[in-house]
Amino acid sequence: xxxxxxxxxxxxxxxxxxxxxxxxxxxxxxxxxxxxxxxxxxxxxxxxxxxxxxxxxxxxxxxxxxxxxxxxxxxxxxxxxxxxxxxxxxxxxxxxxxxxxxxxxxxxxxxxxxxxxxxxxxxxxxxxxxxxxxxxxxxxxxxxxxxxxxxxxxxxxxxxxxxxxxxxxxxxxxxxxxxxxxxxxxxxxxxxxxxxxxxxxxxxxxxxxxxxxxxxxxxxxxxxxxxxxxxxxxxxxxxxxxxxxxxxxxxxxxxxxxxxxxxxxxxxxxxxxxxxxxxxxxxxxxxxxxxxxxxxxxxxxxxxxxxxxxxxxxxxxxxxxxxxxxxxxxxxxxxxxxxxxxxxxxxxxxxxxxxxxxxxxxxxxxxxxxxxxxxxxxxxxxxxxxxxxxxxxxxxxxxxxxxxxxxxxxxxxxxxxxxxxxxxxxxxxxxxxxxxxxxxxxxxxxxxxxxxxxxxxxxxxxxxxxxxxx
Amino acid sequence: xxxxxxxxxxxxxxxxxxxxxxxxxxxxxxxxxxxxxxxxxxxxxxxxxxxxxxxxxxxxxxxxxxxxxxxxxxxxxxxxxxxxxxxxxxxxxxxxxxxxxxxxxxxxxxxxxxxxxxxxxxxxxxxxxxxxxxxxxxxxxxxxxxxxxxxxxxxxxxxxxxxxxxxxxxxxxxxxxxxxxxxxxxxxxxxxxxxxxxxxxxxxxxxxxxxxxxxxxxxxxxxxxxxxxxxxxxxxxxxxxxxxxxxxxxxxxxxxxxxxxxxxxxxxxxxxxxxxxxxxxxxxxxxxxxxxxxxxxxxxxxxxxxxxxxxxxxxxxxxxxxxxxxxxxxxxxxxxxxxxxxxxxxxxxxxxxxxxxxx
Numbered sequence: 001x002x003x004x005x006x007x008x009x010x011x012x013x014x015x016x017x018x019x020x021x022x023x024x025x026x027x028x029x030x031x032x033x034x035x036x037x038x039x040x041x042x043x044x045x046x047x048x049x050x051x052x053x054x055x056x057x058x059x060x061x062x063x064x065x066x067x068x069x070x071x072x073x074x075x076x077x078x079x080x081x082x083x084x085x086x087x088x089x090x091x092x093x094x095x096x097x098x099x100x101x102x103x104x105x106x107x108x109x110x111x112x113x114x115x116x117x118x119x120x121x122x123x124x125x126x127x128x129x130x131x132x133x134x135x136x137x138x139x140x141x142x143x144x145x146x147x148x149x150x151x152x153x154x155x156x157x158x159x160x161x162x163x164x165x166x167x168x169x170x171x172x173x174x175x176x177x178x179x180x181x182x183x184x185x186x187x188x189x190x191x192x193x194x195x196x197x198x199x200x201x202x203x204x205x206x207x208x209x210x211x212x213x214x215x216x217x218x219x220x221x222x223x224x225x226x227x228x229x230x231x232x233x234x235x236x237x238x239x240x241x242x243x244x245x246x247x248x249x250x251x252x253x254x255x256x257x258x259x260x261x262x263x264x265x266x267x268x269x270x271x272x273x274x275x276x277x278x279x280x281x282x283x284x285x286x287x288x289x290x291x292x293x294x295x296x297x298x299x300x301x302x303x304x305x306x307x308x309x310x311x312x313x314x315x316x317x318x319x320x321x322x323x324x325x326x327x328x329x330x331x332x333x334x335x336x337x338x339x340x341x342x343x344x345x346x347x348x349x350x351x352x353x354x355x356x357x358x359x360x361x362x363x364x365x366x367x368x369x370x371x372x373x374x375x376x377x378x379x380x381x382x383x384x385x386x387x388x389x390x391x392x393x394x395x396x397x398x399x400x401x402x403x404x405x406x407x408x409x410x411x412x413x414x415x416x417x418x419x420x421x422x423x424x425x426x427x428x429x430x431x432x433x434x435x436x437x438x439x440x441x442x443x444x445x446x447x448x449x450x451x452x453x454x455x456x457x458x459x460x461x462x463x464x465x466x467x468x469x470x
Numbered sequence: 471x472x473x474x475x476x477x478x479x480x481x482x483x484x485x486x487x488x489x490x491x492x493x494x495x496x497x498x499x500x501x502x503x504x505x506x507x508x509x510x511x512x513x514x515x516x517x518x519x520x521x522x523x524x525x526x527x528x529x530x531x532x533x534x535x536x537x538x539x540x541x542x543x544x545x546x547x548x549x550x551x552x553x554x555x556x557x558x559x560x561x562x563x564x565x566x567x568x569x570x571x572x573x574x575x576x577x578x579x580x581x582x583x584x585x586x587x588x589x590x591x592x593x594x595x596x597x598x599x600x601x602x603x604x605x606x607x608x609x610x611x612x613x614x615x616x617x618x619x620x621x622x623x624x625x626x627x628x629x630x631x632x633x634x635x636x637x638x639x640x641x642x643x644x645x646x647x648x649x650x651x652x653x654x655x656x657x658x659x660x661x662x663x664x665x666x667x668x669x670x671x672x673x674x675x676x677x678x679x680x681x682x683x684x685x686x687x688x689x690x691x692x693x694x695x696x697x698x699x700x701x702x703x704x705x706x707x708x709x710x711x712x713x714x715x716x717x718x719x720x721x722x723x724x725x726x727x728x729x730x731x732x733x734x735x736x737x738x739x740x741x742x743x744x745x746x747x748x749x750x751x752x753x754x755x756x757x758x759x760x761x762x763x764x765x766x767x768x769x770x771x772x773x774x775x776x777x778x779x780x781x782x783x784x785x786x787x788x789x790x791x792x793x794x795x796x797x798x799x800x801x802x803x804x805x806x807x808x809x810x811x812x813x814x815x816x817x818x819x820x821x822x823x824x825x826x827x828x829x
Contacts, residue, residue: 214700267547267554267731274728285721292714297707304507305711308718315725 033200201230373441
């Protein structure tokens with residue numbers, strides 16, 4: 001517990017990462033797929049003599065350069081800031097274990113950004129063959145950024161037994177490749193490649209929607225239809241890749257999904273199942289809508305319709321990313337570190353010596369139990385919960401009295417093998433006294449106001465008249 | 471298989487005249503231009519209404535008005551299989567329907583699609599929006615949780631401003647001096663019998679008018695010659711895209727209903743103090759704020775009456791726009807109408823945000 005805690009009121013630090021990451025993923029996956037789209041479209045145009053395609057592709061590569069080179073890179077750096085603040089322990093673990101991986105990643109980033117700029121600025125200035133070669137270089141570099149980041153991201157869900165056997169011994173680097181090519185690496189990579197292809201098509205449709213169909217009907221028809229085809233592989237193969245992925249995730253996470261599916265009728269099903277249904281539904285809708293808007297009526301395909309497809313893609317990407325994050329619960333690195341930064345191996349030590357003893361940024365000593373409780377809350381709960389916003393403690397504990405809160409904390413502290421909370425909540429670490437202080441703090445949070453002064457004021461402030469439905 | 475289908479089609483065609491309808495739909499065209507995106511919003515409003523109709527019927531199977539109202543909604547939400555989903559879709563679609571109608575109304579306004587010969591389309595459309603809002607108001611009370619109860623209680627006080635008959639009118643709507651199970655019965659009757667009985671014929675009339683006069687084009691397109699204008703066939707091209715747009719809307723609705731299922735608060739208790747921050751639904755917030763502003767400017771009864779008078783006058787001006795912006799030329803009058811539309815839109819947005827900020 002070497003770092004201070006980052007308090008983001010209302011939305012929580014997780015959503016700060018989430019918002020930046022979803023925005024970034026929409027662009028980053030486009031950066032990979034879009035590279036292949038550009039070079040393959042250019043090659044097709046040159047081979048088949050569609051010189052008029054080149055002008056559209058030039059415009060698309062400008063849009064591509066700005067979107068990926070500016071918004072993609074800025075949001076990418078933003079993720080580093082956000083994860084560094086929200087989960088410094090987890091970020092530190094990733095940096096230490098994958099120093100070499102990150103170094104490779106950044107080399108490819110530099111090649112990617114440079115070639116993207118060269119590709120755009122050399123339209124019509126170098127020979128067609130050389131321009132296509134630059135395009136291939138870009139596509140390859142961006143593909144390798146995916147290949148590498150995929151190893152690190154999939155590692156977080158399934159680090160694998162080989163790496164876990166040496167985790168915490170200082171010998172982690174000896175299992176670099178086992179950690180990199182972890183159990184979910186390949187299905188994850190295939191899924192991401194498919195999404196890259198479809199996002200390449202989705203963003204290309206935005207550019208194609210702006211071609212004037214009245215002036216150049218042939219150009220618009222062929223380009224819109226060719227771009228729409230990029231969505232097809234995803235539609236056919238994604239469900240298969242997803243089944244493969246589910247087959248490789250830990251049994252406990254699969255059980256969470258199955259439990260979710262069996263309880264849909266009662267509406268009690270898990271968040272991750274809800275998200276998964278959204279991903280499935282939205283992916284299907286994207287293909288049908290693209291068929292109706294773009295394939296059937298390419299000439300009338302307009303930017304409003306293209307943006308509707310982008311909106312759907314955003315929903316699917318956001319839900320997919322959320323599912324991936326939620327599947328990892330209760331860990332930030334599977335079976336190694338809980339989502340609040342507490343290492344699985346450190347729990348016994350923290351139970352014996354005290355959690356706050358090892359939190360260097362919390363004030364030591366003093367008898368203020370509530371302050372201690374708050375420090376415990378900040379350290380162990382705030383990674384996922386807020387006081388009164390997202391996953392609000394006030395709301396979640398609203399019906400529980402002090403004793404019920406104590407029972408809950410005991411369940412989380414004991415962390416027995418059959419505890420239902422193990423599926424998504426971390427092991428609560430700390431001495432008996434610390435857990436009690438946390439309980440007092442939570443009880444004080446949810447306690448009803450001492451008097452009903454506030455409600456009286458509210459009544460007074462309510463206007464005498466108010467129109468219509470309230 | 472194909473021949474069986476064909477013979478069935480000709481059997482039905484002989485009796486129903488299907489071919490005529492297909493030919494009619496094929497010959498009907500929809501204009502294509504840069505602002506054609508706005509044509510989808512009328513269809514989207516209709517789509518959400520159809521969703522409301524279907525989910526409303528399903529809720530009707532389990533809902534019990536009167537003293538059991540809260541308990542029946544609790545059962546729907548927590549005990550009945552997929553009840554939570556139907557209720558959630560019904561509540562979200564209600565809000566989305568009003569969003570879609572607002573967008574549709576403003577796009578019609580700025581395209582000047584209320585001008586001759588489409589005046590009745592405008593009037594029936596504004597009436598449908600008004601009724602959709604009353605649908606929302608009456609539906610809100612039906613679960614009888616504490617928020618619905620207190621919000622309706624405060625909302626009903628608007629009647630007290632009407633001189634002379636106000637209090638009596640309020641008693642009539644409430645079924646007594648207080649919001650009670652009788653109010654639920656009355657609102658229920660209004661929500662599922664009276665309103666649909668009035669809404670459906672006006673909706674039919676509105677759709678018939680759209681069919682009769684076709685899609686209006688914005689002034690920028692009107693300025694072009696016939697040869698310069700482009701169009702596409704309604705069937706199957708536009709219809710397929712209309713359905714695709716419905717599918718997008720369905721997707722958005724599903725995400726909202728899945729991810730943010732509609733909550734049910736604690737049972738209404740008239741003896742409890744009103745909870746904090748009671749306010750109307752978002753589509754009444756603007757009016758709520760305007761009345762508040764006038765109440766602050768002119769304390770007492772005067773402010774309340776002035777607020778209502780100003781609001782009613784604005785609404786009347788809005789409703790009667792086809793009568794005073796009735797020429798096709800892009801003259802001063804047309805410009806003034808556009809400014810009026812922009813002002814109304816801005817005023818609605820600003821007062822709504824304002825209302826939420828000062829809650």
